[in-house]
Amino acid sequence: MLKDAQGLVVTTDSANAIAGINHFIDQMLGYGKDAETVVLQAIAADPTCALANAYAAAYYLTQENRKAWQLALPYLQTAQQYCTKITPREQLYVQAISAWTNQEIDVAIAIHEEITNRFPRDLISVQQGQYHYFYTGNKDKLLEIAQKVLLSNPENHYLSGMVAFGLEQCHQLQAAEKMARQAIALNRYDPWAHHAIAHVMETQGRVDEGIAWMESFADTWENCNSMLYTHNWWHIALYYLQLENYQKVLKLYDTHIWERANKQSPKDQVGAISLLLRLELCGVNVENRWQSISPYLYSRIDEHALPFQDLHYVYALTKAGHHDWVNQMLQNMQYHTLNINPFLRRSWIEVAIPAARGMVAHAKGDFHTTVTELKPVLPRLHEIGGSHAQRVLFEQVYQDVVLSAQKQSWDYAMS
Known part of the structure; x- marks a missing residue:
């Protein structure tokens, strides 16, 4: 057995599998565009690694569409096949992904809570717990699951960004901005922390400041997955919408949102749809x-x-x-x-x-x-x-x- 970069034991003897897992964790927490590639590399290095297979299944589940769900299943089945000889943390994680696959979101949430209680350095589990809380509308728990592992992950900018978003969703705007700025001071290339401050500034009506803030980091999003790349530009578009600069919004839609979208991605589609609707509510002809x-x-x-x-x-x-x-x-x-x-x-x-x-x-x-x-x-x-x-x-x-x-x-x- 070896340890990943979080200091957590993984059931594998392959250094290459660990390297792939470490890269996957970084890609997922940083919304990188190479998450799928690197987790499949980890599996290629050790096809019997249950955790790597569960990570692949989780990645496909986050895509929230039928084709990706079908891709997830064989990886989950492989993870389950090798589940008897792995660590308790890995077993719990496989169970959480199994529950997610079965749309038993309440069960998945409970397991992610157990993982974070017992293994507070497992930030992938924290992130996926937040994901489920986000889509079931529980903002308080979205914040709490990240906050409770802060002491176990000092100076981790990814976690700071996760906490910042939770604080913003709970209307603790000053604390959210402070936490997000701490994350960015540790790593300028943290798109989720940029995103948290975009929310804060929009909520506070700091439109010009929000544009300047987000555009100053736009160069760092080139390696993001299409979801967060287009979503961060979507936030910029909302600022220009408030300024009634509709031609600018249409240009951003055409160049940074729909043009750069993965056209098959539900999240990218939703962002584009919501922006067109907002434009029409302002009386703009979207042709x-x-x-x-x-x-x-x-x-x-x-x-x-x-x-x-x-x-x-x-x-x-x-x-x-x-x-x-x-x-x-x-x-x-x-x-x-x-x-x-x-x-x-x-x-x-x-x-x-x-x-x-x-x-x-x-x-x-x-x-x-x-x-x-x-x-x-x-x-x-x-x-x-x-x-x-x-x-x-x-x-x-x-x-x-x-x-x-x-x-x-x-x-x-x-x-």
Whole structure:
């Protein structure tokens, strides 16, 4: 057995496998573009390494689409095959990824909590625990799972960035910025720490400062995966949107967001969709950009990886005129609730599906249905995940309808 760079024992005798695992950890924590490549190199060095196989499965699960889920399965099965002779930490991790594969997110969360309690230097487990808390809307736990391992990981900039984002989501903005700046002082190339401060400055209305801040680090994102590369530029676009510099926003969309996106990536698709919708809410003509996205969304119709994503898909498909696809997707969302873990079912039935109907109605210009469907679920939208900056979009859609109704009433009264 050997130890990884975190000082944790890994069941392998291959130094090359350890090197691959270390590189994978760095790539995942830093949102690098080579995570898949290096974890597969680790497996090639030792095909019997259960942890490397579980890491590969986890990587594919983070992609949140059916094709990637299918890629995850053989690696998880291999990890399970070699699970009897590995360390307790590795066994727990394999169990967590197995639960994730089965959409037993509550079970996965509990296991990640146990890992962080017993093995607080396992930052991959912390990151994946945060991931699940993020997409189930539990901001307090998202912060706590990272905070509780701070003492065990002194001067670790990745962890500082993770804590900073949790602090921001819990509205502790001053502490979040301080923590993120500490991370960046240790490593200028920490895109998640940049991202945390982008949230802080946006929340505080520091628009010009936010642009200058994010653009000063943009050169460091070239080695990021497409998700965080496009997402950090998305935050810059939001700043310019607040300044009503719509041509700049469209240019950023065309050059740094959709142009640089992995067109098959759900997270990249969601970022592009949300920016187009924000532009239209500001009265901007986005021309044929809905039609450019829509062909990549067909495979999403019966996938239902995350309810947060589905709300974006149905809107984009409606705007592109694919009403048959939209009806099919809404129907499939109902079927999906019959087969999912009870921990997730309630938010799908009570929040996601009504919100999806409301988003479709808005895209069609049916403002009465938009209000009927969206108004009751707005206080609960955190349950389907996403950040404050992302979820505010649904409130903006609702407010757009309210303002339109007020304007129509005023025009009628004046006529």
